[in-house]
Each structure stands twice: as structure tokens, then as C-alpha cells.
Amino acid sequence: MKKIALIFSLAVLLVLGLSTAALAATNGPHGGFTTNTASCAQCHKTHTAQSSHLILFALVSGSQNDIYRTCTYCHSSTGSSHYDEVDGEIKDGSNLWATSAGGFQSMPTVEGATSYTTMATVSSKHNADQANNTLVAIPGGSSALKFELRCDSCHDPHGTQNARQLVPTVTVWNTLGTAYNTVSTIPNGAISMTVNNPTTNETITYNDDHINDFCGACHTDYLQTAVNSGSTQSGTYTSGLYRHRVGMAAAGASGYNAAYFALPTSSPAGDVLCVTCHYAHGTTAAVSSTTYANGSTLLRMDERGVCQDCHRKTFSTSQPAVVAASSYQVSATDKNHVVLAFNSYMEKVSAQTAGNYTVTGTGVTGVSSAQLQPNGVLGKTVLLTLNGSLTTGSSYTITVNTTTVKDLNGLAVSSTGNTFTFSSK
Numbered sequence: 001m002k003k004i005a006l007i008f009s010l011a012v013l014l015v016l017g018l019s020t021a022a023l024a025a026t027n028g029p030h031g032g033f034t035t036n037t038a039s040c041a042q043c044h045k046t047h048t049a050q051s052s053h054l055i056l057f058a059l060v061s062g063s064q065n066d067i068y069r070t071c072t073y074c075h076s077s078t079g080s081s082h083y084d085e086v087d088g089e090i091k092d093g094s095n096l097w098a099t100s101a102g103g104f105q106s107m108p109t110v111e112g113a114t115s116y117t118t119m120a121t122v123s124s125k126h127n128a129d130q131a132n133n134t135l136v137a138i139p140g141g142s143s144a145l146k147f148e149l150r151c152d153s154c155h156d157p158h159g160t161q162n163a164r165q166l167v168p169t170v171t172v173w174n175t176l177g178t179a180y181n182t183v184s185t186i187p188n189g190a191i192s193m194t195v196n197n198p199t200t201n202e203t204i205t206y207n208d209d210h211i212n213d214f215c216g217a218c219h220t221d222y223l224q225t226a227v228n229s230g231s232t233q234s235g236t237y238t239s240g241l242y243r244h245r246v247g248m249a250a251a252g253a254s255g256y257n258a259a260y261f262a263l264p265t266s267s268p269a270g271d272v273l274c275v276t277c278h279y280a281h282g283t284t285a286a287v288s289s290t291t292y293a294n295g296s297t298l299l300r301m302d303e304r305g306v307c308q309d310c311h312r313k314t315f316s317t318s319q320p321a322v323v324a325a326s327s328y329q330v331s332a333t334d335k336n337h338v339v340l341a342f343n344s345y346m347e348k349v350s351a352q353t354a355g356n357y358t359v360t361g362t363g364v365t366g367v368s369s370a371q372l373q374p375n376g377v378l379g380k381t382v383l384l385t386l387n388g389s390l391t392t393g394s395s396y397t398i399t400v401n402t403t404t405v406k407d408l409n410g411l412a413v414s415s416t417g418n419t420f421t422f423s424s425k
Contacts, residue, residue: 031159064129067150097201098374102279111374116330123296125282140219141237163195170217185217206266209247215274246272255312260408262377263309277306309408320344320407321417332425335389340382344407348372351382356405361396364388390424397421
């Protein structure tokens with residue numbers, strides 16, 4: 001019995017050790033604490049703290065709430081963390097990559113070496129950076145809602161059992177508008193997601209549909225999972241309206257085509273999630289005011305492109321074309337990269353095939369690599385790495401293959417819009 005007990009104890013310790021290691025691998029200093037941890041001292045000081053809640057560093061004064069300023073002390077361009085959530089980028093020393101959640105202030109439009117990375121201001125975001133005690137309304141929530149949106153509304157700085165420290169409960173105003181209620185964000189099970197390449201050009205694999213429960217804890221009326229939800233009036237806070245269903249396979253959508261579908265879904269089921277259409281932090285998507293009065297609403301694609309990417313309704317036969325972009329040469333000092341801009345979201349396999357591009361001009365013999373921006377999934381621009389170097393003042397012409405390079409509608413690049421000529425800076 002003693003031997004069995006010893007084996008069982010060792011097994012338990014091994015499992016706990018592996019769980020802690022797995023948590024620490026994705027959560028950094030947020031969680032995975034041991035009984036002799038040093039992690040507390042990274043944020044707190046017991047007797048000589050410089051900010052409230054025993055935060056060891058002094059928070060720079062500003063209009064943001066204290067939680068946002070605490071988190072972005074590290075998670076910003078000047079912070080120690082390689083995750084800059086303000087600018088939606090990951091810093092790996094010599095490169096900057098777009099995060100999977102977007103940014104609160106800006107996002108990379110061209111990823112890669114810091115010498116040529118470019119940024120764009122977000123067009124909409126979750127307003128987690130409002131001043132202390134600022135109350136905001138939540139779409140799909142009670143009209144009487146009183147909610148202070150901060151980083152810790154969604155994330156626990158001390159860690160949870162998932163890769164993004166998402167909280168297990170949130171506190172929201174109840175359906176009667178009379179009191180606060182604590183709502184579980186994981187009623188159907190803990191969120192499971194896998195972060196791939198977490199310190200470089202990351203991607204997220206959503207292992208189940210439970211992220212919908214998380215978003216739906218606040219956006220209550222938008223969490224509709226029943227068959228034919230779009231044909232049934234529903235809603236607790238805004239009743240009598242119709243809502244797009246989530247949690248069903250994208251492959252079942254009318255017009256769906258796997259070859260040109262680029263939005264994230266759950267794996268392996270391929271179900272539509274809230275994050276299929278929306279970023280979590282912020283987006284740079286452009287939306288005309290005549291299209292939708294509420295703006296870009298964290299959408300992953302310009303206008304309402306997310307609808308077309310899934311449903312592919314009767315689309316224009318106008319072929320995609322190269323458009324002149326002021327940032328065609330990423331910087332005057334960089335002579336080895338050119339950004340080629342299209343007027344449509346491009347299909348990633350063909351867009352990232354270097355052989356689909358030719359370059360003529362002094363000192364350049366071709367293209368060694370092509371990367372769709374950002375994150376190589378949803379993009380209108382391609383970063384070309386050149387064989388050779390551009391010569392200042394010389395003229396160059398880039399030609400795109402009109403047979404193989406296609407957009408997300410499956411249309412090949414136009415033969416009258418497949419070239420771009422420029423003079424090197």
C-alpha cells in the first residue's frame with residue numbers, strides 16, 4: 001500500500017508540474033505560481049509600493065483608468081513585455097508582428113523588421129482605456145447597463161487555466177436593471193485555445209466554441225445558437241429582433257467555398273465564433289458612414305467583407321488590381337522590400353507565392369519571398385522581398401501573374417491592372 005501511495009503521489013505531482021508548466025508557457029508571469037515564487041515581485045511591493053494595490057512602479061498620470069495604465073506599463077511600446085496591446089504588436093527583438101486580438105490604439109499594416117514596419121490607427125475598439133469610473137453601454141446588453149470596461153473585465157492578471165487569462169465570471173447589470181449580477185463566462189466548459197508561435201508571428205487555434213459563451217456573458221442577446229436563429233425573433237434586452245447564429249459550421253453557409261474562406265473558426269469543427277468576424281481589442285477596418293452608422297465595430301474586414309467571405313453571394317466580375325500605394329517602398333533606407341497593394345482581399349496561397357511576381361529594373365533580378373499582410377491571412381497588401389537591391393532614382397516595374405494570383409472571390413488579377421511602376425527613393 002505504501003508503494004502504491006508513493007506512486008500515486010508522484011503521479012499527482014507530475015500532473016501538477018505539467019499543468020503549471022503549460023500555464024506558464026502561455027501566461028508568462030501571470031499564473032503558474034509556486035510556493036517559492038518570485039513572480040509577485042514583478043508587479044508588487046509590500047511596504048514601499050509607488051501606486052495603489054501595492055503596484056511597485058509609478059503610474060504615469062493620464063486619462064485612462066488605473067487598471068489600463070497598470071497593464072500597459074508593461075504591455076506597450078515602452079514596456080518590458082513583448083506583447084504590446086496598445087499597438088497590437090508582438091516584439092521579438094528585431095521584428096514586430098500583429099497580435100491576434102488587434103490593438104487599442106493602432107495595429108501593424110506591414111509586419112517584420114522594425115526598420116520597415118508600418119502602423120495604422122484603429123477605427124474601433126473595446127474602450128478599456130476610459131477614465132476611472134466611466135460607465136459604458138454594451139451592444140446586446142441592457143439599456144440600463146452600468147459597466148466599467150477595463151482590462152480586468154476580460155483578463156485576470158493573476159492567471160487562469162487558459163492561454164489568455166480570460167476570467168471565469170463577469171459582473172453585469174441584470175435584466176430588470178435593478179442590480180448587478182455575476183455571470184459565468186464558461187457555463188458550458190472552460191475556454192480552450194492554443195497559441196501558436198506565441199513570441200513571434202502568432203496565430204490562435206480555438207479548440208472549442210466556448211469563446212462564444214465568454215463574449216455572450218456581456219453581449220447577451222447576440223449569443224444565439226439555435227437552428228434558424230436568423231429567422232426567429234429573440235433577445236432579453238432588445239427583443240423582437242433577429243440575430244445571426246453562432247456555433248454552427250461555417251461550411252454549411254450558403255455560398256461557402258473552403259478555397260477562399262479566410263476567417264478563423266473553431267478547430268476541428270470549423271464552427272462560426274464571435275471572433276470569426278470580430279477582433280477582441282481593436283481593428284483598422286474601414287467602413288463608410290453610409291454603410292453602417294455604428295462604424296467598423298471590431299470587424300476583421302473592411303465594410304461588411306466578413307459576410308461575403310463566408311457566403312460569397314453574387315459578386316462583381318470586376319477583377320482585382322494593383323493600386324498605387326504611397327508606402328510601396330517601406331523606407332528610404334530599406335532597398336530590399338516593396339509593399340504591393342491590391343484593391344481587394346487576396347487569397348493567401350497564390351499571394352504568397354514568390355514566383356507569381358516579376359521585377360524589372362537595375363540591380364533586382366526577382367522576388368525571393370512574398371508575405372500577405374498582416375498575419376498572412378486577411379490582407380490587401382503583400383510584402384515582397386527582392387533578389388538584389390533597389391537603386392535610388394532608378395525605375396522599377398512589378399508584374400503580377402494574371403492566371404494564378406486571385407482574391408477571396410476567386411477572381412484572378414486583371415491584365416490591365418497587374419503592374420506597378422515606381423522610382424526608388
